[in-house]
Amino acid sequence: MSRIMDAELRNLSTIIxxxxxxxxxxxxxAIYESLYxxxxxxRIKEISDTLILLADQVEDKIFEIIIRFQPVASDxxxxxxxxxxxxxxxxxGRYALDISYINKRFGGLGGSEEWIRTYIADMSEKALSMVKxxxxxxxxxxxxxxxxxxxxxxEIDKLYINFLNKIIDETNIKSRVVxxxxxxxxxxxxxxxxxxxxxxxIIYMLTGRKEFLR
Amino acid sequence: xxxxxxxxLRRIKDVIVRFMVYLALLIALIPLFSVIxxxxxxxxxxxxxxxxxxxxxxxxxxxxxxxxxIQGTFITIGLTCLIGVPIGVISGIFLSEYSESRFxxxxxxxxxxLNGIPSIVIGIFSYALIVLAVGFSxxxxxxxxxIIMIPIVTRTxxxxxxxxxxxxxxxxxxxxxPRWKTVVYIVLRSAKKTVATGILLAIARITGESAPILxxxxxxxxxxxxxxxxxxxxxxxxxxxxxxxxxxWVVLAWGSALILIMMVLGINIVVRxxxxxxx
Amino acid sequence: xxxxxxxxxxxxAWFGSKQVLKNIDxxxxxxxxxxxxxxxxxxxxxxxxxxxxxxxxxxGARVSGRVLLDGINxxxxxxxxxxxxxxxxxxxxxxxxxxxxxxxxxxxxxxxxNGVKDRKTLDLIVRRSLELAxxxxxxxxxxxxxxxxxxxxxxxxxxxARALAVEPEVLLxxxxxxxxxxxxxxxxxxxxxxxxxxxxxxxxxHNIQQAARVSDYVAFFYLGELIEYGPTKDVFEKPRSExxxxxxTGKFG
Ligand SMILES: Nc1ncnc2c1ncn2[C@@H]1O[C@H](COP(=O)(O)OP(=O)(O)OP(=O)(O)O)[C@@H](O)[C@H]1O
Ligand SMILES: [Mg+2]
Numbered sequence: 001m002s003r004i005m006d007a008e009l010r011n012l013s014t015i016i017x018x019x020x021x022x023x024x025x026x027x028x029x030a031i032y033e034s035l036y037x038x039x040x041x042x043r044i045k046e047i048s049d050t051l052i053l054l055a056d057q058v059e060d061k062i063f064e065i066i067i068r069f070q071p072v073a074s075d076x077x078x079x080x081x082x083x084x085x086x087x088x089x090x091x092x093g094r095y096a097l098d099i100s101y102i103n104k105r106f107g108g109l110g111g112s113e114e115w116i117r118t119y120i121a122d123m124s125e126k127a128l129s130m131v132k133x134x135x136x137x138x139x140x141x142x143x144x145x146x147x148x149x150x151x152x153x154x155e156i157d158k159l160y161i162n163f164l165n166k167i168i169d170e171t172n173i174k175s176r177v178v179x180x181x182x183x184x185x186x187x188x189x190x191x192x193x194x195x196x197x198x199x200x201x202i203i204y205m206l207t208g209r210k211e212f213l214r
Numbered sequence: 215x216x217x218x219x220x221x222x223l224r225r226i227k228d229v230i231v232r233f234m235v236y237l238a239l240l241i242a243l244i245p246l247f248s249v250i251x252x253x254x255x256x257x258x259x260x261x262x263x264x265x266x267x268x269x270x271x272x273x274x275x276x277x278x279x280x281x282x283x284i285q286g287t288f289i290t291i292g293l294t295c296l297i298g299v300p301i302g303v304i305s306g307i308f309l310s311e312y313s314e315s316r317f318x319x320x321x322x323x324x325x326x327x328l329n330g331i332p333s334i335v336i337g338i339f340s341y342a343l344i345v346l347a348v349g350f351s352x353x354x355x356x357x358x359x360x361i362i363m364i365p366i367v368t369r370t371x372x373x374x375x376x377x378x379x380x381x382x383x384x385x386x387x388x389x390x391x392p393r394w395k396t397v398v399y400i401v402l403r404s405a406k407k408t409v410a411t412g413i414l415l416a417i418a419r420i421t422g423e424s425a426p427i428l429x430x431x432x433x434x435x436x437x438x439x440x441x442x443x444x445x446x447x448x449x450x451x452x453x454x455x456x457x458x459x460x461x462x463w464v465v466l467a468w469g470s471a472l473i474l475i476m477m478v479l480g481i482n483i484v485v486r487x488x489x490x491x492x493x
Numbered sequence: 494x495x496x497x498x499x500x501x502x503x504x505x506a507w508f509g510s511k512q513v514l515k516n517i518d519x520x521x522x523x524x525x526x527x528x529x530x531x532x533x534x535x536x537x538x539x540x541x542x543x544x545x546x547x548x549x550x551x552x553g554a555r556v557s558g559r560v561l562l563d564g565i566n567x568x569x570x571x572x573x574x575x576x577x578x579x580x581x582x583x584x585x586x587x588x589x590x591x592x593x594x595x596x597x598x599x600x601x602x603x604x605x606x607n608g609v610k611d612r613k614t615l616d617l618i619v620r621r622s623l624e625l626a627x628x629x630x631x632x633x634x635x636x637x638x639x640x641x642x643x644x645x646x647x648x649x650x651x652x653x654a655r656a657l658a659v660e661p662e663v664l665l666x667x668x669x670x671x672x673x674x675x676x677x678x679x680x681x682x683x684x685x686x687x688x689x690x691x692x693x694x695x696x697x698x699h700n701i702q703q704a705a706r707v708s709d710y711v712a713f714f715y716l717g718e719l720i721e722y723g724p725t726k727d728v729f730e731k732p733r734s735e736x737x738x739x740x741x742t743g744k745f746g
Pocket of ligand 1: 508513531534535536537538539540551
């Protein structure tokens with residue numbers, strides 16, 4: 001038996017999935033830019049703005065669902081989680097844009113030391129695959145996978161601290177490279193954080209448990 | 215075109231059926247009105263002051279009235295009600311409120327049977343039971359009449375109480391009222407008009423009974439002289455006077471008939487008013 | 494933490510040979526609103542009618558188990574059901590004021606039959622009960638009018654006043670607003686919240702949102718069993734049982 005609310009909830013999911021795809025695009029563009037120096041600032045800006053717009057739409061739709069259906073139990077948890085997840089996704093877009101801004105401002109990391117480029121490539125790939133994974137978990141509802149996502153998040157935290165420790169000891173790196181690499185790495189760490197928040201929302205949505213993955 | 219002719223046909227059918235219904239109604243009403251008319255026409259002659267204040271005339275006496283019969287009828291009915299109403303109402307309450315008991319099935323069955331027994335049989339029963347012990351008397355007559363009355367009152371009371379919505383009963387019980395208080399203060403009170411209606415209909419019925427009166431009380435042309443003696447009675451008056459050779463007695467019979475009809479009619483009108491006022 | 498007003502232990506109820514309540518264990522908090530939800534025919538009405546010993550009035554109906562009211566089993570031998578019903582009042586789905594009585598007498602009848610004779614005391618009880626039920630201002634000039642001359646919502650509040658007049662400790666309400674318009678229902682809901690300050694209220698409702706609005710605890714019944722029972726917020730956020738989940742989200746059947 002299908003309820004009227006089910007159609008509305010499906011519409012919501014569709015928007016959220018689309019937001020996930022856009023955020024994934026934005027983050028991958030930001031990575032490419034950082035490593036190979038192609039300028040995609042305008043495109044990323046466009047995506048980030050779209051995400052904010054879509055998040056607004058999600059919020060509106062959720063209010064409509066609350067007004068119309070007074071959701072309870074799993075419905076209520078879906079609605080609350082979608083609200084948070086849509087915000088988290090806009091943050092992903094926003095950090096991609098921040099990365100892009102740094103690249104634009106400081107010319108990217110194309111000419112930087114080899115180890116820095118590998119480090120960033122490794123860490124950003126991890127962050128990007130986390131984005132992909134969380135959206136897949138959302139679609140498939142396979143919360144078992146969340147464990148590996150949260151492990152990756154811990155790894156990224158370590159990589160971040162590790163990178164700071166390393167770069168502080170380097171004396172002959174240009175300050176332009178130091179500043180931009182630290183900021184970019186910091187933003188990827190934040191991206192991973194928001195993915196972790198999304199995982200928490202998914203757990204709450206599906207089980208009602210309030211877990212902290214950090 | 216064909217639509218309008220179809221419509222016309224329907225109209226004609228309608229008129230015919232309606233005409234037949236009115237005709238049937240008229241035929242049914244003719245006897246009723248002719249009885250009332252005839253009784254009124256002949257009875258009205260009898261009616262004067264003497265008619266209401268004087269007792270039955272002695273043989274050869276001119277004039278006279280039916281005052282003693284009116285008195286007797288009221289006394290008999292009064293005593294009948296005294297016996298019949300409490301028993302009837304209480305049985306009705308029992309049947310309606312305690313209908314789960316097996317006892318009530320039995321009572322209901324006997325009540326139905328009692329209702330179907332011809333009144334003359336009841337009269338003879340009373341004769342055997344009371345007349346042989348006490349003699350022809352108001353008691354014997356009232357006993358017979360109350361046996362006629364009880365099943366009627368029982369049934370109407372039972373039905374009246376059953377009409378009281380269960381929700382009202384439950385409301386009372388939920389307030390912590392004992393069952394008997396619920397029955398008396400709530401159920402009976404809600405149904406009191408319907409119960410009264412039943413009692414009145416039973417009275418109307420026994421007012422016209424003459425056969426059981428004949429065998430329990432017989433003929434009495436004087437005033438009331440005690441419950442263990444007979445008393446005059448309107449219905450019986452008609453029966454006896456109409457057969458008498460005296461002309462003024464025959465007139466009195468018609469007068470009695472008129473009064474009797476008026477009484478029954480009056481009771482029915484009161485019943486109507488009560489029914490209309492219900493809720 | 495407040496104590497339990499009613500403790501139901503292993504309660505079973507039958508209509509003839511049909512068992513409609515199965516092994517219900519439930520502790521009802523004092524001075525709180527407990528809502529009973531469940532699909533039609535699951536035994537909600539039967540359950541609350543077991544709490545004031547009304548169930549046994551139906552021919553062929555039977556009860557086993559214990560219902561402790563303040564620690565005393567109301568089904569013990571020697572307990573007078575009439576006394577229990579004075580302590581545990583009941584409000585019905587359809588407002589049912591006594592049609593032949595005035596507004597005043599509807600409220601006064603209970604205390605009167607319980608032996609209150611003094612007119613002044615009766616006046617006071619009537620006024621206080623009507624005030625508590627939030628009806629006094631609307632009817633104070635029409636106390637002689639018939640109870641059925643009021644609107645449905647007013648009639649229901651009159652019934653609440655009538656129940657309050659016998660000074661119960663527990664109020665059972667069987668879908669008390671289902672026959673009322675939203676405004677009247679809202680008034681009754683507000684009244685229920687207010688009553689919970691001094692009474693233990695148990696309300697049967699088909700309206701899930703109403704249960705969410707008025708209750709502190711909710712119980713979910715299904716096919717005569719108590720499936721879930723807990724604080725309202727918990728049950729409406731994360732029911733423990735899949736059945737409850739499906740019922741309150743409307744995915745039943
Ligand atoms: N008087 C009765 N005699 C026999 N069976 C009954 C009687 N009253 C109720 N039942 C049965 O008992 C079961 C429980 O009834 P109950 O009235 O307690 O349900 P409910 O949960 O209150 O339903 P609803 O939501 O429709 O009011 C139902 O299956 C019903 O058919
Ligand atoms: Mg019910």
